[in-house]
Amino acid sequence: MQKLKQKPELLAPAGNLEKLKFAIHYGADAVYIGGKQFGLRSNAGNFTFEEMAEGVAFAKQYNAKVYVATNIIAHNENLAGAADYFKKLYEIGISAVIAADPALIQACKEAAPDLEVHISTQASIANWKTAEFWKNEGSPRVVLAREVSVAEIREMKEKVDIEIEAFIHGAMCISYSGRCVLSNHMTSRDANRGGCAQSCRWKYDLFENGVETDTEVSEEAEELYTMSSQDLSMVEHLPDLIEAGVDSLKIEGRMKSIHYVATVVNVYRTIIDAYFEDPDNYQLKQEWVDEIWKAAQRNLSTAFYYGEPTSKDQLYGKPERLPKYDFAGLVLDYDATTQIATIQQRNNFGVGDDVEFFGPNFHHFKQTITELYDEKGEPLERAKHAMMITKVKVDQPVVYLEMMRKQK
Template sequence: MRTIINKPEVLAPAGTLEKLKVAINYGADAVYIGGDAYGLRTRAGNFSFDQMREGVAFAKAHNAKVYVAANIVAHEGDVQGAGKFFRTLRDIGISAVIVSDPSLIEIAITEAPGLPVHLSTQASATNYETLNFWQNEGLERVVLAREVGIEEIKEMRRHTNVQIEAFIHGAMCIGYSGRCVLSNHMSMRDANRGGCAQNCRWKYDLFEMPTMGEKQTETDPKTPFTMSAVDMAMIEHIPDLVEAGVNSFKIEGRMKSIHYVSTVANVYRRAVDSYCADPDHYVLNQDWVDELWKVAQREMSTGFYYGTPTQDDELFGKRRKRPQYTFVGQVLDYDAKRQVAMVQQRNNFGVGDKVEFYGPHFTHHEEVIQQLWDKDNDILRRAPDAMMVYQVPVDIPVKAGDMLRKERAK
């Protein structure tokens, strides 16, 4: 029987403190977050230093790690204060900082000794010579460009012992490793300094060149063109990733919901554990694939891992598959004596709806809502008010942190 010596880390996104705790509760070994400066997600719920301290304390209590993304492409004046920023991260207990700009890497290494540095995917590392270069500069891990294939990773592993982190699930960028200037040109927002407007996902019409006159007649006005890629999902290829030598499985999505974070972390935790426990008898569970489709917002593919993507990996034309479920609530508490769950509402649900409860360790069960009360025990038919707390009788015990979702009407 083969034994997996280096079990890969499941690394989840955490755009807020709530998402950090959810990701770790649902199986993430580590999370990556953003601070108030130097990151590429200015619209995410970035962390203050006090929130980082709370997040690090929670992570350590659950034997997990917290990384901070500081991966902007720095212009003149952007690095001011970076030394103090990195020293503060080190003193808070952040496990590593993820950086792409050489000036910020140098500042982190020289002015915050003891703070591990990981190379961001924005730096477009695509060969082992590059990995060895950054290891010689003092970096312990490289996050590969998303344009790298499985065979290339194997070649890297044969020639380097630096830690390899690779994206295995989530959105793909139309720009090379995220380096895009569409947002700069069209929205006056610098994508490489945290302001991406996701212009590639806008809907476009096609026009004749060079006059830019009438639209092409072949374009269906009901299916406008985008320049966007479908999402990545490597759930069906866990053995290939492990055997290629990937040390950390990175999930994209710091701006996604707790429904997304909990579901995706739960699935990859289950798959990684199953494979590493017995690689000789590992079998893909179709339930894992089906589970991911409950939160998918776009079609999914394997990106560049097995060759250059084709037109089937682009988002245009009619959707081939749609999201199946809506996230409706989170369990805050459970009264075992009364068999009643206290649920914080996230989307409309009510009496007669069939909902699915799911929790960490891939627990699932379905129930039909028979009764519903507010906190004052007033009887309700619907729970329409976002973030309000309702009482829901349940037949099967649930736990605080479990989630509820319901299937969308077809």
């Protein structure tokens, strides 16, 4: 029998307090969030100190951790208040900060010396000597560059006794480890200080070099070009990263929906637990792969983990049609006697719709809605109003915070 390694941490994104709670409820061991300063997702629902404190208190109920991203590349004007900020994070009970800029790392060490600093992917750590450097600087964990292969990870773990965090799912940046100035050029929004405009995702005409008139060569194309990469997914290869020694398996997506967070966390939680239950006889189940596609926004790729990406890992030409699902409702209660679930509406649904319920521990079932009532028990044809409380006859028992989705 293969010797079991320690289970790696499953680390999930949390763009706001509600997403934090769903990520942990659906199986995350830790979440990473952004505060009002020093983070790279200025458009996410970033946390106030009060919300951080509530998130930490919730996480503790599940023995989970909360990390805060402070991973901007700071300019002079960004340094003010850093010491007080890190001191406050430590007092709240944040388990670690994720940083890349040496000035912010130093500020944290001086103001809150007992607060762990994890070195961000923005530092582009792609070799074992760099990992060793950060270990010698006192950091217990490095978040690897996304351009690193499985073989390189294995070598790092063999040569350096340091925790390694690696991305397993989510969006990939066209620039090296996210260090991009395209957004700055196009929109004057600094991607390295939280203002990325996603310029690589825009559609562009293609022009041929050397032609004086810049003659367009994409006139007949059905779809304009982008510089955009496919999204990362290691759902079919997770044991490779576990066996290479990755300590924290990270999901990207602080700006993604609750449906995305719950779905993706649920799948990877299931895979990790299944692998550790019997690693010698572990087999990937197609239902896990199918579930990931229900949250996919783009085609999926293994990126750099098994060699240099090719054109097949880029989004060229007319995009494939992916299945799209709406988060239709959230289960608040269930009456076993009547088989009626109390559901908070999140998207329009009604009688005759085919829906799917899912929850933690990969509980799934599909049904057609045959009976729908309002909060007072009056029959309804459709739940049209946002956040309205409804009653739905369900085919199987459901529990609090399970979700109902429907295909668009």
